[in-house]
Amino acid sequence: MSVQNKSGLTLFDKIWEKHIVQKIEDGPSVLYIDTHFIHEVTSPQAFTGLNKRGIKVFRPKQVVATADHNVPTLNQHLPIKEELSRLQVEALIKNCAEHGIELYGLGHPYQGIVHVIGPELGVTQPGMTMVCGDSHTSTHGAFGSIAFGIGTSEVEMVLATQCLLQSKPKLMRINVEGELNKGVVSKDIILYIISLISASGATGYAVEFAGSAIRSLSMEARMTICNMSIEMGARCGLIAPDETTFNYVNGRQFAPKGEEWNKKLAEWKTLFTDADAVFDKEIHINAKDIEPMITYGTNPGMGIGVTKNIPALNEVDAKEKPYYEKSLQYMGLEAGSLMKGKKVDYVFIGSCTNSRIEDLRMVADFVKGKKKADGVEVWIVPGSKQVEAQAQKEGIDKVLADAGFMLRQPGCSACLGMNEDKIPAGKYCISTSNRNFEGRQGPNARTFLASPLTAAVAAITGEVGDVREYLN
């Protein structure tokens, strides 16, 4: 038989191969990590591990730290009230000081959600390997980098050696072709994809997002898509860098400058999937099939078009029924019923998925001159101090305040039910965050995931609605 022809390389292959220090026979590879983000929740035990071994951080200049999960989003100038949260943030300050790591903590003009500040500071660049003890590290893949979440033991490994032991994942490409429908934004694309392939549909895969609909997106919008690739189980999500990417990175604080920029740019322009590269799995989606999305259940795969009915019981696979029924019971929803018109109590616009300036602009444009519905509480939480400052500069803060929305201070906020911002038991929250798991936003809180536009509609009307009815 003929020898197998050498096929082209994927974007993932090109970055992966360049970062292999060593391969272990019948085992993982030693992968070099360019940039390591840390935050207060998943790092303290890693530093304790280093201290026990009596070693220092190997490459402190390649580590960037911020405090985001545990920070309050009001009165950030005051000490953190919750003692355990405060102790965790203080431990981060101490650990960073002891190991010479740059910390953008509370009060720093660069502070914010780790996956918002990396890109906006120009730390995130094409072709890099990046990790963080946080599953939404996949966000940074939007720049054409391999970026993924790790556990605390792995955080310790990277702090100690700037390397990780990793098995190469399988490769999947999801192509979204065509023009997006009116009112459909990148959050809808990713919620649609996850609803199609399920919350475990990409487990074991690195997923490249491609196609004309993806290429037409801004960097902010691309980040939203890669951010949620973990919600279908993907090891990471990535998008080939192009002019949109280069223009975004160029001129940012930590982006390469001058001659170094030219050198890097030439390198970045080689980062694409070769025409003859082969994926383990490929999915084709027509952008026209995507409408504004909403989730009804307790995992991000349980989403539907905002005008559709929640699947009836007889449409659900027998094996999945116990989970499905438990899920709807938790949500207080009936199988077969319509999502449109469901009342909401809270609106949360924020999180590493949708708290960038473009998201805030989108919401402000929509609500300008409108008022929030009675009985609805609306929280807008910018992803970083820089987003907050930009929003103030553009007058977005005033537009939101006039509508009766509360613009809070940067942090993870109500995405995860950890800091002070929690949704009360039994209440419904339409949220631009990434997870609708039971209790995610607080014990017994109920979450509908949606785009910033669909969330804005709910803020104005007090219920789940179709944004297309409000657009000309």
Place this chain on the structure above:
Amino acid sequence: MSVIINAEDEKKKSLTTAKFQSERKVIQSAAVPIELENIDTDQIIPARFLKATTRDGFGKNLFRDWRFENDDENKPVKDFALNNKIYSGKILVAGKNFGCGSSREHAAWAIKDYGFDAVVSSFFADIFKNNALNNFLLPVQISDEFLQKIFKAIKEDTNAEIEINLEAQYIKILATGEQEGFEINKYKKTCLLNGYDDIDYLLNIKDKIEAFEKATA
């Protein structure tokens, strides 16, 4: 009150634990079933319990919001598997896509701290699987058919013993003798059997890492 921790003692303790686990090439025990799919790490350990700065004590909040009504420790949910006295053992059995969601290693710590040595499912989320292996908690991935057989065996006899043999890579329902092989990469298996961890491995090749940095700079 202050607690003084001697780093040397701690190091010895962690090495002993690893050694002890490594000698457990075979886990034989009854199993606790949670017959649900997509169990995410927010269920395993909710975020509000991640505020500790040590690895200890997470077991008491394992499945916190499924175990207790309205977050009240005095109101256990009676029919939840961890509260139901008919179930016991060192093996947790659950539906597919176990450990999805957040990368929090606290989920693996909580399961281990509660007293489990293995989790059996037909599918694991990637990050959870790595976290489990890094904590000597064995994730055993089996076919959906065999998973159903285990659930059935536990339904018939809640004390049904399961044997997990890491050395020979199989899992067996002792009452019926039915068994199935499971995959684990050779490197990780060696680590588990010998109590090695990845950091030791990486620290030992630091010269190679430095050489790589020079070559790619």
